[in-house]
Amino acid sequence: MKIRRMSLSDLPEISRVQRECYNESILESVDSFSAKLSASPDFCFMAVQGDLVVGYVVSLPWVFGEIPDLDGAEYLVPSNADSLCIHDMAVTPSARKVGAAKQMLNTVLDSAKHRGYKRIFLVAIQGASSYWMRHGFKAVHVGESLKRDLSAYGEEAVCMAKTED
Template structure:
């Protein structure tokens, strides 16, 4: 039986820095539709609030191939898309993935997986045993394969109203994070 061959890139995962934001915006524009793009101010806000939970992936030539913006979060609803946060919850109960994006030509090469492993390690070190995210319609299957499930038990109208800003078919999803 022949397996699918995947070219794995040599990567360096490092904390995101302010000087990375122009390249982060380039990756975002390469991956998402223009109606959900977030601006530099948004990314700088999240980086200012949680610099220890935002990373970039560089190839062997030092080119930024992907990024992960995440932070501690609390509650039954995700943050609003694009809103500036004044502070993060002091009693966080989850690791929220706001955005994980990889340049189109780098997809399928292990970049997102490397970023997510780094993020899960961060979450475990801080005692966050649950992960959450808002999955855009096309990526729901990706997250289902990684153990995320749609959040249940929330008043449907409240959740639908919150998710509407993320686009059609957006889903608020969560999973338990392994202790390993």
């Protein structure tokens, strides 16, 4: 398993992995992935097994308490970004038992630490909160505004965070 930085030429494969992992109601366009990658290339990685892309993680420096839009057309890293938001991490069913997710998560956490981000947050979807809890993330109480934003991510969406030392 190899973890490497994502590039624009990888977006068709990223789209394929996304379709293997998510309900159609939350799929994001190639243009949206391109916008996120352009905004934050240092925090977007992919897992490759042989020649096959089996996973990806897209993260952006962001302000804790806000979440990036789902399937947005433009993403600008806020100048007051105080945290790293793991916007999306997906691994194909065939690669879930070989450590791809853990390797990508460790890469993102190392990159965040290297750049001084101590708090990492995300929106857990499709029942994934138990996975994130195993990696030290905890559910975060959210206000009404954030609850409305979370609704785009599905009924089971949970905002979660962890603080690195």
